Amino acid sequence: MNTTAIFFVALPxxxxxxxxxxxxxxxxxxxxxxxxxxxxxxxxxVLFWGSQPFHWGILVVFLGHLAAFAIPGxxxxxxxxxxxxxxxxxTMFAFGVAALFGxxxxxxxxxxxxxxxxxxxxxxxxxxxxxxxxxxxGLGMALLYNWxxxxxxxxxxxxxxxxxxxxxxxxxxxxxxxxxxxHIVTAFVIFGVLPFTRLIHFVVxxxxxxWRSYQVVVWNRNPKRIRAERSxxxxxxxxxx
Amino acid sequence: xxxxxxxxxxxxxxxxxGCHTCSVACKNIWTDRKGAEYMWWNNVETKPGTGYPxxxxxxxxxxxxxxxxGSGIKPRGNSSKFNALKNITFxxxxxxxxxxYEPWTYKYSDLFDAPEGDDQPTARPVSLVTxxxxxxxxxxxxxxxxxxxxxxxxxxxxxxxxxxQEQEAMFELERMTWFYLPRICNHCLNPTCVxxxxxxxxxxxxxxGVVVLKQDRCRGWxxxxxxxxxxxxxxxxxxxxxxxxxxxxxxxxxxxAPACFHTCVGRIRYLGVMLYDxxxxxxxxxxxxxxxxxxxxxxxxxxxxxxxxxxxxxxxIADSTITAAQQSPVYKFVKQWGLGLPLHPEFRTIPNLxxxxxxxxxxxxxxxxxxxxxxxSFWGGIENSRQPMKYLASLFTNGDTQKVEAxxxxxxxxxxxxxxxxxxxxxQEEVTTALTEAGIDQRTADExxxxxxxxxxxxxxxxxxxxxxxxxxLMEATGDRKGNVGFGFIERPTRGL
Ligand code: HEM
Ligand code: SF4
Ligand code: SF4
Numbered sequence: 001m002n003t004t005a006i007f008f009v010a011l012p013x014x015x016x017x018x019x020x021x022x023x024x025x026x027x028x029x030x031x032x033x034x035x036x037x038x039x040x041x042x043x044x045x046v047l048f049w050g051s052q053p054f055h056w057g058i059l060v061v062f063l064g065h066l067a068a069f070a071i072p073g074x075x076x077x078x079x080x081x082x083x084x085x086x087x088x089x090x091t092m093f094a095f096g097v098a099a100l101f102g103x104x105x106x107x108x109x110x111x112x113x114x115x116x117x118x119x120x121x122x123x124x125x126x127x128x129x130x131x132x133x134x135x136x137x138g139l140g141m142a143l144l145y146n147w148x149x150x151x152x153x154x155x156x157x158x159x160x161x162x163x164x165x166x167x168x169x170x171x172x173x174x175x176x177x178x179x180x181x182x183h184i185v186t187a188f189v190i191f192g193v194l195p196f197t198r199l200i201h202f203v204v205x206x207x208x209x210x211w212r213s214y215q216v217v218v219w220n221r222n223p224k225r226i227r228a229e230r231s232x233x234x235x236x237x238x239x240x241x
Numbered sequence: 242x243x244x245x246x247x248x249x250x251x252x253x254x255x256x257x258x259g260c261h262t263c264s265v266a267c268k269n270i271w272t273d274r275k276g277a278e279y280m281w282w283n284n285v286e287t288k289p290g291t292g293y294p295x296x297x298x299x300x301x302x303x304x305x306x307x308x309x310x311g312s313g314i315k316p317r318g319n320s321s322k323f324n325a326l327k328n329i330t331f332x333x334x335x336x337x338x339x340x341x342y343e344p345w346t347y348k349y350s351d352l353f354d355a356p357e358g359d360d361q362p363t364a365r366p367v368s369l370v371t372x373x374x375x376x377x378x379x380x381x382x383x384x385x386x387x388x389x390x391x392x393x394x395x396x397x398x399x400x401x402x403x404x405x406q407e408q409e410a411m412f413e414l415e416r417m418t419w420f421y422l423p424r425i426c427n428h429c430l431n432p433t434c435v436x437x438x439x440x441x442x443x444x445x446x447x448x449x450g451v452v453v454l455k456q457d458r459c460r461g462w463x464x465x466x467x468x469x470x471x472x473x474x475x476x477x478x479x480x481x482x483x484x485x486x487x488x489x490x491x492x493x494x495x496x497x498a499p500a501c502f503h504t505c506v507g508r509i510r511y512l513g514v515m516l517y518d519x520x521x522x523x524x525x526x527x528x529x530x531x532x533x534x535x536x537x538x539x540x541x542x543x544x545x546x547x548x549x550x551x552x553x554x555x556x557x558i559a560d561s562t563i564t565a566a567q568q569s570p571v572y573k574f575v576k577q578w579g580l581g582l583p584l585h586p587e588f589r590t591i592p593n594l595x596x597x598x599x600x601x602x603x604x605x606x607x608x609x610x611x612x613x614x615x616x617x618s619f620w621g622g623i624e625n626s627r628q629p630m631k632y633l634a635s636l637f638t639n640g641d642t643q644k645v646e647a648x649x650x651x652x653x654x655x656x657x658x659x660x661x662x663x664x665x666x667x668x669q670e671e672v673t674t675a676l677t678e679a680g681i682d683q684r685t686a687d688e689x690x691x692x693x694x695x696x697x698x699x700x701x702x703x704x705x706x707x708x709x710x711x712x713x714x715l716m717e718a719t720g721d722r723k724g725n726v727g728f729g730f731i732e733r734p735t736r737g738l
Contacts, residue, residue: 118371215436216443
């Protein structure tokens with residue numbers, strides 16, 4: 001096996017497998033450890049300057065990647081005009097810088113604040129290193145190859161799609177510059193370790209809050225059924241309302 | 242009608258001696274773990290004072306509870322669910338550890354390991370968060386018994402409604418007085434904590450109305466901490482999960498009173514069932530300010546009313562629970578005698594913990610700078626109470642002084658009546674006037690006296706059977722080992738990756 005096969009075929013499949021199995025395992029058995037591990041209670045003032053730019057930055061950049069993956073044709077068409085390409089690249093770059101700034105604040109806060117240090121784990125360090133590499137390589141590409149978004153849509157998307165249909169075509173990415181390859185590889189590593197780090201927190205984003213009612217009442221048994229029922233084993237099922 | 246039963250509580254403030262036994266009992270059972278050291282699910286604060294966390298009553302800062310929104314209500318913090326999700330990565334109104342206090346211990350080993358010398362060795366305080374030496378600046382009950390009044394008592398949020406003269410009068414040395422306010426979660430009918438949790442980790446138990454926080458469902462979004470206006474949900478900084486008072490439900494299910502009730506030295510605590518109409522919760526919570534208190538008291542139903550009994554049976558309430566509701570000391574204090582008032586009804590969560598307001602010493606007055614205990618009558622009237630009515634009204638009746646006065650008048654009438662019964666040294670007409678003005682007869686006065694002063698455990702705590710035989714889930718292992726979290730699953734409370 002050559003290095004291309006290791007990094008662009010073996011790694012992605014290992015990462016995706018650990019992502020899916022690991023997340024399910026953690027969700028089903030380690031519920032108590034599934035949390036955002038918020039540290040705002042111990043320190044909130046500096047965190048604001050980290051959490052807001054980081055999360056909004058990463059959200060927009062992530063959606064950008066998703067768009068290039070899901071609708072590459074539309075993206076290429078948009079980039080057809082140079083000024084539109086430049087607008088897109090600058091916007092993404094700005095959000096990327098926001099994320100980088102936020103991450104820098106996160107790291108600074110972890111190192112300088114003794115309260116935050118006491119709730120920092122080794123896995124946090126790993127997460128920061130991976131994210132740092134990921135964001136830096138992303139920003140580096142945007143600076144050096146500022147047609148990167150078109151590249152993504154025309155070359156990386158076919159590769160990624162080939163992975164998902166279990167017919168890996170690595171030619172398009174094999175010839176890419178080192179920076180781009182590093183960005184792709186780190187991305188897979190991040191997905192692979194995701195279930196075992198605090199990054200798991202965005203998988204449990206509670207969207208259903210929007211449509212649930214404010215109040216939650218949980219019954220361990222259905223008292224009405226028990227009182228009305230004549231059968232020998234009534235009211236076994238619990239109901240929520 | 243959709244009748245449900247609610248475990249409710251009464252704390253008789255005249256009886257609280259401020260010993261903190263309740264707090265310690267709770268701490269030993271539930272919160273002596275890492276990350277929970279700073280939590281006091283039960284705490285006792287001195288009033289006037291700023292309480293725990295400092296100035297928790299100031300909702301302009303802490304943004305807890307509900308506020309009026311046209312004809313409806315909305316949470317004061319995240320005014321909509323969309324806002325809650327928008328603020329999820331940074332909660333703009335989260336209290337910080339410093340609003341409570343930094344928990345600490347002492348380096349006791351320094352006492353033993355100190356080399357022999359002329360000086361007494363000392364054990365230095367070290368932070369339980371960072372392990373570093375700390376300078377103690379605040380702690381729970383830093384202002385116990387009015388300690389540090391200029392910084393604490395004077396900052397009491399409830400003084401806002403008093404004029405500067407009234408405030409000065411309150412702090413005149415000769416008039417100075419205080420009482421204790423023990424607080425636990427109110428297990429509200431319209432809890433903001435439940436409403437605020439995006440992951441639905443908090444819920445109200447249908448059977449007994451206890452509000453709990455499911456540990457393996459909590460995702461550390463820490464919205465409930467802001468949302469509870471009484472600041473009775475806490476964030477465990479070590480496990481990254483929130484926690485709250487569970488009203489010792491494993492004890493309740495076994496027919497025992499919660500630990501803080503059971504240990505209460507002053508026997509100030511009462512616990513019993515109230516039946517209420519769940520269909521009316523929203524309507525009551527949306528009441529106009531002036532009707533809020535009356536409407537809340539109105540939601541609780543008369544368990545002797547045949548119609549209520551019929552509806553309760555139709556709603557599935559067990560006969561034993563209805564019987565418990567009829568014997569409930571809470572029903573007596575709150576509905577029959579009108580002595581129990583909720584703390585800060587204006588937060589609109591419909592709390593189920595009621596307080597009998599303190600009568601406080603009314604003897605004595607200051608004339609020309611001399612403290613004079615020779616009053617005409619044995620006890621001065623409640624007009625001479627050292628605690629301004631406005632202050633109590635700000636705590637318990639949303640500013641309505643008449644309701645506080647009516648309650649205190651009854652308490653005083655009971656005292657006068659009992660003095661007459663036991664010592665008999667008061668003019669008979671004084672007794673009659675007191676009882677008539679208070680609107681109670683001698684029998685009621687005797688009953689109030691009995692439940693207040695003589696009642697044994699079984700009268701003070703009327704706990705309906707949990708009917709575990711009908712509930713499969715309730716039969717899960719509840720008696721976990723100490724140091725574990727949650728029920729129905731056993732896990733060490735260690736921090737996630
Ligand atoms: C919409 C999805 C997301 C939500 C709701 C969310 C929410 C949160 C919350 C509540 C915290 C805790 C902040 C605090 O200390 O109070 C947090 C921290 C963090 N999040 Fe997210 N997050 C999301 C997406 C992401 C993504 C996509 C990443 C990275 C790829 C990420 C990386 C982090 C990191 C590294 C921290 C730790 C910050 C620190 O304390 O140093 N999050 N997030
Ligand atoms: S007092 Fe208890 S039930 Fe009410 S809002 Fe606060 S935590 Fe929730
Ligand atoms: S144990 Fe009872 S008397 Fe003592 S502080 Fe607590 S509530 Fe008051």
